[in-house]
Amino acid sequence: MKIYSWNVNGIRAVQKKGLLEPFMSKHKPDVLCIQETKAQPDQVAEEMEAFFPEYEQYWCSAEKKGYSGTAIFTKHPPENVICGLPEDIVKKYKLEDNYGDTSKEGRVMVAEFEPFYISTVYTPNAKDDLSRIPMRLEWDPAYLEYMDRLQQEKPVIFCGDFNVAHNEIDLARPKENRGKKGFTDEERAGINAMIEKGFVDSLRYLQPDTPELYTWWSHFGGARERNVGWRIDYVMVSEALTPVLKNAKIHPNVMGSDHCPVSVELSIEL
Secondary structure, eight states: OEEEEEOSSSSHHHHHTOHHHHHHHHOOOOOEEEEEEOHHHHHHHHHHHHTTTTTTEEEEOOTTTTTOOOEEEEEOOOOOESSSSOOOHHSSSEEEETEEEEEGSSEEEEEHHHHOOEEEEOOOOOOOTTTTTHHHHHHHHHHHHHHHHHHTTTOEEEEOOEEESSSSGGGHHHHHTTTTTTSHHHHHHHHHHHHHHHEEEEHHHHOOOOOOOOSOOOSSSTTTTTTOOOOOOOEEGGGGGGGGEEEEEEEETSSSSSSSEEEESSOOOO
């Protein structure tokens, strides 16, 4: 079973470039978790269903049009699909700031299948001036509490744009970026907390020491061509799933966004 995750930075833009179909045809994901759709279902769902009839599509859009949003495309009908964080978690944490209410931005989606849950997440960006670090100190534990709650029922796979490089190996220029957006101690602690809860960074589980595995590149200075990038997109899996984890990959040759897709393959059939 192949599970892919991709921050498309606007699904309509990727489709207009003619890059979504070749990706789907070549990689044939069983489940595709999408972040930053920047679309409402009525803007894209009909077209997507026409292009990809073999997939059921589920959308979780932001209240604000053209912003944020997640989606799940799946060849296998899920038992249940949930958009957003649970109400009690939203009430427990301070998820609204001067930039907006992150609980109303379509940032989280969960699909339940018989053997496990799959979640897609688009984590809020800390901002260049780090003005959203306080939000991250609320968001990261809120989302992790949700994933851990699901994990008490069955294994969980959660994936998406976490907007942080975990360790120095996960970005091209760690010394220059230490303490900056995406590589602060506070953001990195969010990944540590996931690991402490029994979730495994699938790529580093299988390739602990492989450098230059990046998933996001700046538009400036030919960063992608020179592979001066960051690994900020992850597939985390419950430790119980590691025996069936066949591979974990990044796909830097897939164009269309400033992020590339990431994937895992599990020796499980739905």
